[in-house]
Amino acid sequence: MAIDPQFHENREKVDDHEGHDVWGPVEEPEQLGIHGTHVAVDFDICIADGACLEDCPVDVFEWVDSPDHPESEQKADPANEAQCIDCMLCVDVCPVDAIDVDAGRA
Numbered sequence: 754m755a756i757d758p759q760f761h762e763n764r765e766k767v768d769d770h771e772g773h774d775v776w777g778p779v780e781e782p783e784q785l786g787i788h789g790t791h792v793a794v795d796f797d798i799c800i801a802d803g804a805c806l807e808d809c810p811v812d813v814f815e816w817v818d819s820p821d822h823p824e825s826e827q828k829a830d831p832a833n834e835a836q837c838i839d840c841m842l843c844v845d846v847c848p849v850d851a852i853d854v855d856a857g858r859a
Contacts, residue, residue, distance in 0.1 A: 755850030782821035789831035
């Protein structure tokens, strides 16, 4: 199942992480929610293959540890989402459709 493109309407902001919003529900370690707003990564489906980190021309993503999460022990965190240039490469290369970029959302 891909990230919900309407997450900002269907979920509640529950936290802040490294300067970006976290959208719930969050119940660690199994549920980690969606991180980011303009560039959003669904941590619950991210498998940490690294394609977004490798392909992003402006280094939006950084690895963050997610110990004991059922999908992966790391996640691609949109720590620098303000740098995003809306090229959509991360969306195109994500094998599980865990990333959503919306130029109209900030």
